[in-house]
Amino acid sequence: LHGAGGSENLFFDGYGAGRIVAECQTRGWVLVATRSGLSFGGAPPVGAVLDQLGKRYPLDPKRAFVVGHSMGAMQTVELAQKHPGRFEAVAALGGGGVV
Numbered sequence: 001l002h003g004a005g006g007s008e009n010l011f012f013d014g015y016g017a018g019r020i021v022a023e024c025q026t027r028g029w030v031l032v033a034t035r036s037g038l039s040f041g042g043a044p045p046v047g048a049v050l051d052q053l054g055k056r057y058p059l060d061p062k063r064a065f066v067v068g069h070s071m072g073a074m075q076t077v078e079l080a081q082k083h084p085g086r087f088e089a090v091a092a093l094g095g096g097g098v099v
Helices: 015-027 046-056 071-082
Strands: 065-069 089-093
Touching (some): 065 071
C-alpha cells in the first residue's frame, strides 16, 4: 500500500526504480498494488482483491503478505488488526500505528 500523495504505480516504478517487479518475477510472486487514495481512515479492500485474484490465479491465501509505506503502513497495520490470521506477514515501512 502506497503513501499519501502517491499511487499504486510507486511499487512498479518509483520505490527502488522498479526493483520489486524484478524480485517478484525472480521469486515467482504475484505483485498487487492497490490504489489507496488519501483515506487516513481506512485501508483499501485488500482481502476482497485477494479473493477475486484467487478465482483467476492459483494463489495460496496462506502466503499473502501486505507491505505498506507511510500512510500505507498505517493501513497495513489496520488490516492486520481487523483481519488477524488473514496475512502471513505484514511490513509497515516509515509509518504505522498502534500494533
